[in-house]
Amino acid sequence: MKKFLGQSTWEFSEVKILGSATAVGPLEGEGPLKNDFDVIHEDLHIGQDTWEKAERKLLEEAFDLAIKKSGVPKDKINLMVAGDLLNQIISASFSANYLQLPFLGVYGACSTSMESLAIAASFVEAGFADNVVAGCSSHNATAEKQYRYPTEYGSQKPPYAQWTVTGAGATVVGKGLVGSRVKYATIGKVVDMGITDPFDMGSAMAPAAVETIAKHFNDTGRTPNDYDLIVTGDLAGVGYPIAKQMLLERGYDMSKVYNDCGLMIYSSTQKVFAGGSGCASSAVVTYGHILKQLKERKLNKVLVVATGALLSPITFQQSESIPCIAHAVAIENEEE
Amino acid sequence: MGKSTGQKRKESEEKRKYQQMTKKMRPNPPILLNSLKAFLVGGAISLLGQGIQNIYINYFDFSKEQAGNPTVATLIFISALLTGLGVYDNLGQFAGAGSAVPVTGFANSIASAAIEHKSEGLVLGVGANMFKLAGSVIVFGVVAAFIVAFIKTLIKLL
Numbered sequence: 065m066k067k068f069l070g071q072s073t074w075e076f077s078e079v080k081i082l083g084s085a086t087a088v089g090p091l092e093g094e095g096p097l098k099n100d101f102d103v104i105h106e107d108l109h110i111g112q113d114t115w116e117k118a119e120r121k122l123l124e125e126a127f128d129l130a131i132k133k134s135g136v137p138k139d140k141i142n143l144m145v146a147g148d149l150l151n152q153i154i155s156a157s158f159s160a161n162y163l164q165l166p167f168l169g170v171y172g173a174c175s176t177s178m179e180s181l182a183i184a185a186s187f188v189e190a191g192f193a194d195n196v197v198a199g200c201s202s203h204n205a206t207a208e209k210q211y212r213y214p215t216e217y218g219s220q221k222p223p224y225a226q227w228t229v230t231g232a233g234a235t236v237v238g239k240g241l242v243g244s245r246v247k248y249a250t251i252g253k254v255v256d257m258g259i260t261d262p263f264d265m266g267s268a269m270a271p272a273a274v275e276t277i278a279k280h281f282n283d284t285g286r287t288p289n290d291y292d293l294i295v296t297g298d299l300a301g302v303g304y305p306i307a308k309q310m311l312l313e314r315g316y317d318m319s320k321v322y323n324d325c326g327l328m329i330y331s332s333t334q335k336v337f338a339g340g341s342g343c344a345s346s347a348v349v350t351y352g353h354i355l356k357q358l359k360e361r362k363l364n365k366v367l368v369v370a371t372g373a374l375l376s377p378i379t380f381q382q383s384e385s386i387p388c389i390a391h392a393v394a395i396e397n398e399e400e
Numbered sequence: 401m402g403k404s405t406g407q408k409r410k411e412s413e414e415k416r417k418y419q420q421m422t423k424k425m426r427p428n429p430p431i432l433l434n435s436l437k438a439f440l441v442g443g444a445i446s447l448l449g450q451g452i453q454n455i456y457i458n459y460f461d462f463s464k465e466q467a468g469n470p471t472v473a474t475l476i477f478i479s480a481l482l483t484g485l486g487v488y489d490n491l492g493q494f495a496g497a498g499s500a501v502p503v504t505g506f507a508n509s510i511a512s513a514a515i516e517h518k519s520e521g522l523v524l525g526v527g528a529n530m531f532k533l534a535g536s537v538i539v540f541g542v543v544a545a546f547i548v549a550f551i552k553t554l555i556k557l558l
Contacts, residue, residue: 114519116519214513216486216511217492217509218488218493218495220429220494221493
């Protein structure tokens with residue numbers, strides 16, 4: 065049976081969110097969504113002696129807690145799909161060693177959150193697994209270290225720069241009786257509009273988000289009004305208005321339903337430049353805040369569009385522009 | 401599947417338009433304010449250096465020439481300490497070039513890299529990485545010094 069619409073939207077009929085969990089760092093724990101996170105660490109080191117271990121610890125906590133909250137025994141979880149921003153996706157692979165589950169590592173930069181969820185849902189739908197756990201992480205200090213400068217180096221960032229979210233989110237999907245449904249996944253294509261400034265991720269990623277959102281509407285026949293909330297992952301203060309404007313030009317008025325996780329996670333008084341970024345931006349907002357709102361039926365239909373900038377420090381230094389991608393997943397409640 | 405020349409031209413035109421639009425929509429750094437901050441902080445660091453030099457001259461019997469080295473060493477020590485305490489990066493965000501250009505900025509680039517890579521070991525971590533930012537300053541400093549010295553020698557010969 066055909067399970068896709070148009071070119072790139074997958075339709076799921078029986079995949080549910082069974083449980084999800086988030087673990088975050090101190091700045092996120094002071095933000096407006098602090099009551100939606102399961103674990104808040106007051107120390108950026110998370111009690112570890114390296115930044116890399118700190119990030120991994122967050123991811124392990126999120127996985128452990130998501131599995132626990134789902135109520136699915138660990139030996140009934142058939143697959144783990146995870147990724148992160150570090151070289152060789154070490155946070156994901158080392159967490160997989162800790163969890164000892166069948167493991168597929170994925171990388172889509174900050175779009176990894178929805179990429180891993182879409183893959184997880186498709187394995188359940190296809191019958192290759194009953195239960196799959198998906199998750200991703202990012203850490204401000206590991207990202208700074210790998211993509212930019214040492215954390216204590218005194219460089220001046222422009223106001224359109226973004227702040228990598230420290231946190232991890234994980235969710236268990238499977239065929240269950242209760243829980244919100246994973247309904248659609250729209251897989252994005254790579255879009256490069258020639259932006260070369262690695263601080264200006266919002267401008268670089270906005271066209272990829274627009275492309276995927278438009279594709280989603282086109283494939284499913286839905287419109288912005290079919291959703292209670294549409295969020296992009298981390299376009300933040302610069303990319304968000306650009307994406308909104310571009311979608312309006314394509315005939316999609318998003319004004320009533322559109323928000324951005326990078327803007328939701330921090331308050332305007334926190335010093336985070338244009339807003340949040342990183343895999344964890346969309347992961348902790350979705351798996352913490354949005355799923356909670358769905359559970360409480362304050363929201364019923366949500367489209368999460370995770371945006372990723374697929375650059376590396378090498379491509380940037382070789383003056384190449386920034387290719388970007390976005391993946392969308394529709395999560396919704398069954399009508400009562 | 402190759403793209404025709406017409407398609408390519410249309411795409412690059414779209415990209416150009418998009419880049420122009422984003423430049424208009426994003427907030428630009430306040431250049432005048434940043435320059436003023438850089439001037440004040442850079443000046444304050446230099447003033448501090450002068451104060452330290454005067455102390456070495458007046459209280460420790462250094463001549464004006466001799467006082468230079470211990471003054472620089474003191475500034476480097478202060479900068480490395482502030483880097484370790486997690487203060488200098490905040491100063492850098494505020495002051496920009498004001499805290500990057502003086503010798504304290506140079507010290508910060510070395511100390512911060514050393515701290516960052518300590519977890520990778522003393523030799524391959526700290527040793528191999530501590531000059532990864534400062535290295536180009538040294539390389540181009542030496543090259544510039546060589547060229548200037550070369551020109552000076554030429555002029556003397558003429």
